Structures are given as C-alpha cells and as structure tokens.
Amino acid sequence: MNEWPLWEIxxxxxxxxxxKHVGSLHAPDAAMAVRNARDVYxxxxxxxxxxxxxSADIVASDPDDRDALFEPSHDKVYRHPTxxxxxxxxxxx
Amino acid sequence: MTxxxxxxxxxxxxxxxxxVLAQRLSEWVGHGPIIEExxxxxxxxxxxxxxxxxxxxxxxxxxxxxxxHGRSEDELAFLRDAGAWRNAQLAEMPxxxxxDTMARQFYFDQAHLLLLRALAKSADARIAExxxxxxxxxxxxxxxxxDWVVRLGDGTAESHARMQRALDNLWPYTGELFAADAVDRMxxxxxxxxxxxxxxxxxxxxxxxxxxxxxxxxxxxxWMQGGNGRGGRQGVHTxxxxxxLTEMQFLQRAYPRARW
Numbered sequence: 603m604n605e606w607p608l609w610e611i612x613x614x615x616x617x618x619x620x621x622k623h624v625g626s627l628h629a630p631d632a633a634m635a636v637r638n639a640r641d642v643y644x645x646x647x648x649x650x651x652x653x654x655x656x657s658a659d660i661v662a663s664d665p666d667d668r669d670a671l672f673e674p675s676h677d678k679v680y681r682h683p684t685x686x687x688x689x690x691x692x693x694x695x
Numbered sequence: 696m697t698x699x700x701x702x703x704x705x706x707x708x709x710x711x712x713x714x715v716l717a718q719r720l721s722e723w724v725g726h727g728p729i730i731e732e733x734x735x736x737x738x739x740x741x742x743x744x745x746x747x748x749x750x751x752x753x754x755x756x757x758x759x760x761x762x763x764h765g766r767s768e769d770e771l772a773f774l775r776d777a778g779a780w781r782n783a784q785l786a787e788m789p790x791x792x793x794x795d796t797m798a799r800q801f802y803f804d805q806a807h808l809l810l811l812r813a814l815a816k817s818a819d820a821r822i823a824e825x826x827x828x829x830x831x832x833x834x835x836x837x838x839x840x841x842d843w844v845v846r847l848g849d850g851t852a853e854s855h856a857r858m859q860r861a862l863d864n865l866w867p868y869t870g871e872l873f874a875a876d877a878v879d880r881m882x883x884x885x886x887x888x889x890x891x892x893x894x895x896x897x898x899x900x901x902x903x904x905x906x907x908x909x910x911x912x913x914x915x916x917x918w919m920q921g922g923n924g925r926g927g928r929q930g931v932h933t934x935x936x937x938x939x940l941t942e943m944q945f946l947q948r949a950y951p952r953a954r955w
Contacts, residue, residue, distance in 0.1 A: 637842065638735065641731065642734050
C-alpha cells in the first residue's frame with residue numbers, strides 16, 4: 603500500500619455549485635479513488651458528485667510569492683463592478 | 696405447508712444470509728489492509744445488516760399473524776441456535792485473507808443483485824419494497840467486489856495466486872445460491888419468490904466475464920455443497936456458524952434482556 607498514490611478529493615453537495623476540497627485518500631488507480639471517496643467522504647449524504655485528482659498533479663502557488671501575487675489587487679477599487687447605478691425595477695443583478 | 700409457513704422460511708433465509716455475512720464483515724473492523732478499505736468493507740457490512748433487519752422484522756410479523764405470537768428482529772438474531780438459522784453456507788465461510796473475503800463477497804454480490812432485482816417484482820408488496828431499496832445498495836457492492844477481483848487477479852503473482860485459490864475454494868458453496876426446494880417452489884408459483892435456478896446462467900456469465908478480465912481461471916467442478924436438501928437454507932450448517940453465533944450472541948445470552 604506504500605506505492606498507492608495520494609489523491610485529493612472534492613465533493614459537490616446537493617445544494618452547491620462548486621466542488622469543495624474535503625480531504626485526501628490513497629488508492630491504486632482512478633476508479634478506486636472515486637470508489638474510496640464515495641465510501642469515506644459521502645457516508646453522511648455529503649454530496650452528489652466526486653472529483654478525484656492525484657495530489658502530484660496539483661500545481662499550487664508558492665506561499666513565498668503571496669505578496670507579489672495578491673497584494674497589488676488590494677487597492678484597485680476600479681476593478682470591482684460597483685459603480686453602475688442600478689435602474690429601478692431591475693431585479694436579481 | 697401454508698403460504699405463510701413458506702413465506703416465513705423464505706424471509707428468514709434472506710435475512711439470515713444478510714446478518715451472517717454482515718457479522719463476518721464486521722470482523723474486519725480495525726483490521727483492514729488500509730483505512731479506506733476498512734471503512735468500505737464495514738460500510739458493505741452495515742448495508743447488509745440494515746437489509747437483514749428489514750427481512751427479519753418482516754419474518755417476525757409473518758410469524759405473529761400466522762401463529763398469534765412472533766419474535767422481534769432482535770430475538771430472531773440473538774436467541775436462535777445454529778440449527779435454526781437459514782443462511783446460505785457461503786455467508787458463514789471464514790474471512791481468511793483479503794482474497795478469501797473478496798472472493799466470497801464477489802460470488803455473493805453478483806447473485807444477491809440478480810436476486811433482489813427479481814424480488815423487486817414480487818407479488819408480495821413488502822418483499823418488492825425491501826428488495827427495491829436493497830438493490831441500490833447491492834448494485835454498488837457488486838461493482839466494488841468485481842473491481843477488487845480484477846485488481847487482485849490482474850495484480851502481482853502473489854495476489855493472483857491467492858485470488859485464484861480463494862475462488863477455487865469457495866466455488867462449491869455457490870450452487871446453494873441457485874437452489875430451489877419445496878418452500879421456494881410454492882412461493883415461485885405464487886409469484887412471490889425469485890426463481891433462483893434461472894439466475895444461475897446470468898450469474899455465471901458475469902463471473903466468467905470478470906474472471907477473464909482478471910486473468911483468472913474459471914473454477915471447474917459440478918459438485919456443490921448443500922445439495923439434497925442439506926444446505927444452510929434448510930438449517931444444515933458448516934462448523935463455522937456455531938462459532939460465529941457464539942461471538943455475535945454472547946452478550947445477549949450472558950445478560951438476557953440487556954439493553955443499551
């Protein structure tokens with residue numbers, strides 16, 4: 603079992619739109635990863651859809667780059683769509 | 696034999712097989728080869744226990760309406776000795792190693808799925824209802840155990856050898872799953888029971904297909920355990936059931952009427 607790769611599991615709940623990361627597990631291949639995810643992470647009716655991704659395939663941003671990557675967007679208020687006057691009678695926008 | 700007498704026997708056969716196999720699977724708790732499999736195996740066991748409870752509860756009701764007094768599902772599960780149990784012998788076979796457990800599960804799941812899908816059309820409304828619900832759970836069990844047989848068969852030399860040996864050893868216990876005695880015949884004629892002998896061919900086709908994919912050899916041998924009316928379903932059991940029930944029933948027998 604030491605050779606089994608690690609998989610990250612994402613579950614979309616019945617009332618959700620996005621798959622959320624719920625944890626990880628080991629499995630020998632993709633089909634078993636989905637099966638194991640069903641058994642480990644949906645026992646309590648947590649969801650209706652499973653995504654399994656090999657942990658090794660996930661590319662993540664480097665925490666050391668956090669300032670360079672994300673700081674500049676803190677004070678660019680013009681990028682937010684909040685300056686349009688909404689006409690009366692327009693709902694759900 | 697009245698219809699209710701036959702129906703009582705039939706529902707006990709269904710429930711007892713589920714409960715005994717659930718008890719076997721519960722022996723894997725904490726001993727699974729990996730945490731994910733520990734959870735998966737015991738999930739299957741819990742599913743089977745839930746189904747067993749539904750069948751035994753119905754059996755108790757049939758007993759009550761036909762004899763005036765009947766046993767609860769708990770009394771049926773914890774107060775009967777081995778000779779009164781009606782599970783198929785395959786269910787009481789020991790867990791052995793992981794290949795033995797998966798071979799037993801694979802043989803059983805494929806037959807169980809066919810059986811439940813047939814019972815979902817039973818003329819008995821309660822049987823149809825229980826079977827329809829259980830079939831959804833068992834569809835998953837059947838895929839799972841087939842997946843394992845393929846991976847173990849088409850795996851390493853060791854897993855292949857163990858899987859082949861396990862399938863060969865348990866082969867003689869599969870015949871009982873497709874037997875029909877007088878109890879079955881009466882209920883088959885009434886449209887209540889599944890016609891088990893007709894399920895053998897589709898079961899065999901599935902087993903052949905999965906074993907071929909797993910690069911395993913189909914076991915040969917015509918002789919089956921439990922023939923001539925001496926099967927687990929008639930109350931004739933192997934040496935294993937007594938020990939299994941000893942563990943399962945110990946608490947209730949030692950402290951009668953104990954409650955959580």
